[in-house]
Amino acid sequence: MKGNNMRREQKIPQGSYPARNRLEVERYPEARSMLIQDTRTRNGGDLLARIVSRDNMVQAYKQVRKNGGAAGVDGMTLDGMKIYLSEHYETLIRSISDGSYRPLPVRRVEIPKPDGGVRLLGVPTVIDRMVQQAVAQVLMPIFERTFSDSSYGFRPGRSAKMAIQKARDLYNDGYRYVVDLDLSKYFDTINHELLLNMIREEVHDKAVIQLIKHFLKSGVMVNGILSVTDTGSPQGGPLSPLLSNIYLTKFDREMEKRGHKFVRYADDVNVYVRSRRSAQRVMTSCKHYLETKLKLKVNETKSKAGSPLKLKFLGFSLRSTTAGQASIRIHEKSIDRFKMKIRELLKRNQGRSIKTVLDRLNLYTRGWLNYYSIADAKSFIQRMNGLIGRKIRAYIWKQWKRIKCRFENLQRYGVFRSKAWEWANTRLGIWRIAGAWIMTTTITNKQLEYLGYDDILKRYITLHSNC
Secondary structure (H helix, E strand, O other), X not given: OHHHHHHHHHHOOHHHOOOOOOOOHHHOOOXXXXXHOOHHHOOOOOHHHHHOOHHHHHHHHHHHHHHXXXXXXXXXXXXXXXHHHHXXXXXXXXXXXXXXXXXXXXXEEEEEOOOOOEEEEEEOOHHHHHHHHHHHHHHHHHHHOOOOOOEOOOOOOOOHHHHHHHHHHHHHOOOXXXXXXXXXXXXXXXXXXXXXXXXXOOOOXXXXXXXXXXXXXXXXXXXXEEEOOOEOOOEOEOOHHHHHHHHHHHHHHHHHHOOOEEEEEOOEEEEEEOOHHHHHHHHHHHHHHHHHOOOOOEOOOOOEEEOOOOOOEOOEEEXXXXXXXXXXXXXXXXXXXXXXXXXXXXXXXXXXXXXXHHHHHXXXXXXXXXXXXXXXXXXHHHHHHHHHHHHHHHHHHHHOOOHHHHHHHHHHOOOOHHHHHHHHOOOOOHHHHHHOHHHHOOOOHHHHHHHXXXXXXXXXXXXXXXX
C-alpha cells in the first residue's frame, strides 16, 4: 500500500534524503495548546481528524525536536525528519487517515540502573515519535480529568516534588506507615487488551484505537532481530507515559474506593496507613488486586511495608523533627550516587581543560539541585560545596604540573615571590595542597566562580527558598 511504501522509505541512508523546500514545517504559525481543547467531542467527534490536523502535527513536530533523542531503527535523525517531512508530509497524513500507517519496531536500549540491573527502553523512529506525540496531545486532555488527585507522574502541572510533599503531609496527618509497592518490569508487562478496553471507555473513535494498537504491536528490534510485543508499552516513546497512567487509574480508583491514602508517581506506589498491622494487610490486598485484576507482577523482594523515615521514595525520604513532624530529606542512596558522580566529574586524570570540567560539573549539579532543592539539606550541600571547591583546586594544581608553571601562577594570584617559590617546590601531595592556605587564599570561592564554577550552596539556597 502507499502508506507502507512511504514508511519503508525511511530506511534510505541519512545523507541521501533530497532537500525540498515544498514544505517548511517550522515556519507554520504557532500551534494552539491541545490541553485547552473542548473535550465534549471525546465520544462522538472525529479524534483522528484532530490528531492529523496541521496545528496538532506542527506542535508534535516541535515537541519532538525539543525533546531530542537518538535515531530509531531506520537511522533517521531529527535533522533528517525535517527533510523527510518536506517531501512526504502529505503522504504520511494520508496513511494515518486511511489506516495504512504502520510504525516501525522500536530500537531496544539498555540503561544501567543505579542499584544494579538494567532498564529497558524502546526508541521509536523520529517519525513514529512525532505521530505518538500527536496522539498524546489529543488524548491527554480527555484522560486528564479521569486521573486521580493522588497521581503525580507524567501529568501537566504535577511533579515528583509535589508527590514527596504529599507524602510528608500524610505522615504529619498521622499516617506513619507506608506500603511501598514495586512493580516488576511494569512498562513491559502492561496487558494490551486490558489497556485498550480502558481506552475505549473514553475514546470511541475506532481508528484511534487501532492506531494505538499498531504502536503497541510494532515490535522490538534487538541486534537486528525483530521480537513480537504481545504485552507492554516500551519506555521511550511520547505515548507510553500517558498509557501507563491510564492503565493504573483502575488501581487508583480501587484505592480511593477502599478509603486508602496513597501517592503514585508512574509505577512508584506508596500507600500510607496508621499501623503496622494495617500495612501488612494492605500489602496483601494491593498485591492481589494488581496481579489478578491488572495482570501485573509485584516484586516481593523490593516491595516493603515500614516507616517512611527509612524507605526511599523518588530519591527522597522523610526525617522526624523535634516537634514530631516530618521534613523532607535526600535519601542516603541518592546522596551516595551524587558523591560518586562528583568524584567522576572531577577526576584529576581526565586531561580536560578546567573550563570543560566546570561546564560538565555545572550541567550535572544544576539538574540535581533543581530536583532535590525541596529537601532540607543545607548542611549537606554546604559540606559538598567545600569538598567540590577542594577538588577543583586539586585539579588546577595538577594542571600546574611543572615547578615553573606553579611558581608563575601563584605569583599571578598575588603570592609573594619567596612563598610562591617555596610552595612551587613543595613535596606535599596534591590533595593536601588543595586544602592548604596557599590554595584557599589564592583561588578563593569568588575566584572559583570567576573561573566558571556555579556555587551549589548559593544555588540551593535560592531554589529551596522558592519551594
